[in-house]
Amino acid sequence: MSDIGKILAPFKKPCPACGRIHDPGEVRAEIGSGVMDQLPEMIGSLGRKPFVLADPRTFEAAGKRALSILKDAGIPWSLFIYKGETLAPDERSMGAAVMHFDYSCDCILAVGSGTVNDLAKLLSRISGRPFMLLGTAPSMDGFASSSSSMIRDGLKISLESIYPSIILCDTDILKKAPLPMLQAGMGDMIAKYTSICEWRISNLVTGEYYCPVIADLIRNCVRQCTDHAEGLKRRDPEAVEAVTKGLILAGLAMTMAGCSRPASGMEHYFSHIWDMRAQEFGTPMGLHGIQCGTAELICARVYDRILQVKPDREKALASVKSFRYDHWKIDLRAFLGKSADQLVLLEEKEGKYDPASHSRRLEKILDSWDRICGIIREEVPSPDKIREILKKTGAPASFEELGHTSEEVRTAFYMTADIRDKYIGSRLLWDLGILYEIGQELFPDERPVAYFTDPWPID
Ligand SMILES: [Zn+2]
Numbered sequence: 052m053s054d055i056g057k058i059l060a061p062f063k064k065p066c067p068a069c070g071r072i073h074d075p076g077e078v079r080a081e082i083g084s085g086v087m088d089q090l091p092e093m094i095g096s097l098g099r100k101p102f103v104l105a106d107p108r109t110f111e112a113a114g115k116r117a118l119s120i121l122k123d124a125g126i127p128w129s130l131f132i133y134k135g136e137t138l139a140p141d142e143r144s145m146g147a148a149v150m151h152f153d154y155s156c157d158c159i160l161a162v163g164s165g166t167v168n169d170l171a172k173l174l175s176r177i178s179g180r181p182f183m184l185l186g187t188a189p190s191m192d193g194f195a196s197s198s199s200s201m202i203r204d205g206l207k208i209s210l211e212s213i214y215p216s217i218i219l220c221d222t223d224i225l226k227k228a229p230l231p232m233l234q235a236g237m238g239d240m241i242a243k244y245t246s247i248c249e250w251r252i253s254n255l256v257t258g259e260y261y262c263p264v265i266a267d268l269i270r271n272c273v274r275q276c277t278d279h280a281e282g283l284k285r286r287d288p289e290a291v292e293a294v295t296k297g298l299i300l301a302g303l304a305m306t307m308a309g310c311s312r313p314a315s316g317m318e319h320y321f322s323h324i325w326d327m328r329a330q331e332f333g334t335p336m337g338l339h340g341i342q343c344g345t346a347e348l349i350c351a352r353v354y355d356r357i358l359q360v361k362p363d364r365e366k367a368l369a370s371v372k373s374f375r376y377d378h379w380k381i382d383l384r385a386f387l388g389k390s391a392d393q394l395v396l397l398e399e400k401e402g403k404y405d406p407a408s409h410s411r412r413l414e415k416i417l418d419s420w421d422r423i424c425g426i427i428r429e430e431v432p433s434p435d436k437i438r439e440i441l442k443k444t445g446a447p448a449s450f451e452e453l454g455h456t457s458e459e460v461r462t463a464f465y466m467t468a469d470i471r472d473k474y475i476g477s478r479l480l481w482d483l484g485i486l487y488e489i490g491q492e493l494f495p496d497e498r499p500v501a502y503f504t505d506p507w508p509i510d
């Protein structure tokens with residue numbers, strides 16, 4: 052049994068903490084040096100003829116070698132390699148995979164880690180064929196999550212898909228991935244500090260389901276990754292293995308918890324916003340995990356500031372009274388473009404800005420303020436600690452390095468509250484009536500506001 056198999060085995064039984072069964076189903080993951088030799092046996096367990104999907108870079112990194120191993124083992128295949136430099140997870144790429152699919156193939160072998168995997172996950176669902184992933188870079192936690200991050204009608208969306216039954220990550224291949232991809236993997240892992248913190252805070256404030264056993268699984272993974280932060284820059288196999296394992300388990304943890312809480316929170320919403328704006332306005336955009344790592348530093352600064360807050364009921368109620376829903380919609384559209392429409396629909400369904408639901412949450416927050424601060428102290432390291440981890444890996448350690456201004460980050464911070472229907476740090480501050488005040492304090496900017504009618508005054 053593989054290492055990951057051993058970690059997952061206890062989850063087949065009811066959870067001692069929450070009573071649910073977290074079994075992620077049949078999934079086999081092999082990580083390590085030389086595990087590529089197991090390819091014929093693994094493919095053999097899925098079918099007789101794989102449909103091999105790759106892009107030019109992933110084919111070069113691992114596809115060629117995979118085909119030569121299959122050839123030696125006498126296994127036939129059908130191959131489709133995307134053309135061009137960049138591969139977008141959009142209608143065109145998905146259509147190409149479907150139109151090139153060979154229905155004489157009874158399984159899929161995807162070579163790649165990011166977009167190729169997202170496309171293969173959907174192709175597996177559409178074709179009904181089981182699939183295996185041959186990873187090429189430990190850059191984000193989508194390896195084993197059951198959704199695909201796609202672009203449809205120009206909008207970034209998440210579509211339900213099927214994760215691979217087998218994940219093969221040979222560290223001899225992964226350690227040769229471009230350094231930013233290794234740094235991105237670490238960034239996506241340290242993002243989990245905020246994810247877990249916010250999961251617990253939401254459990255306290257909104258009563259949302261939370262499982263401490265899954266949270267612990269993630270904490271262990273993050274610890275193992277950060278212990279190897281320095282080694283990652285040197286491409287040490289142990290460091291690459293720790294990050295790969297963490298990313299696979301983080302993806303599985305979302306399926307096991309039945310929600311994305313174990314692996315994404317406010318830091319991911321910064322990344323989503325940067326992606327949305329890049330799509331709409333051509334602003335800077337980076338690798339998902341690099342953005343999440345830098346955003347984790349922003350979040351650590353926010354949480355560090357939250358620890359100094361003295362909640363004030365009157366201020367919170369006055370602020371909600373002065374909140375203008377129509378202004379909010381205008382600002383959201385101005386900053387996020389057409390992506391804002393779906394966020395407005397989300398709010399219409401959820402009603403987080405409704406004063407009655409606010410006052411219920413506010414009372415909970417006031418009652419449990421000390422516990423909330425305790426959770427933050429337990430879960431989120433200091434900004435200095437996060438900066439140190441980022442610097443050890445050589446990843447960008449400031450939003451300026453990603454090409455964003457203080458003003459843009461401040462506005463993005465306000466809008467993280469609207470990206471999903473999840474209770475996160477920016478919502479906690481809105482509930483306390485101090486979101487805009489703290490935003491201006493943490494991300495000051497002298498320049499006039501160009502696209503954002505600055506927050507409705509609180510008086
Ligand atoms: Zn549980």
Ligand SMILES: [Zn+2]
Pocket residue numbers: 191192239314315319339343
């Ligand atoms: Zn992520």
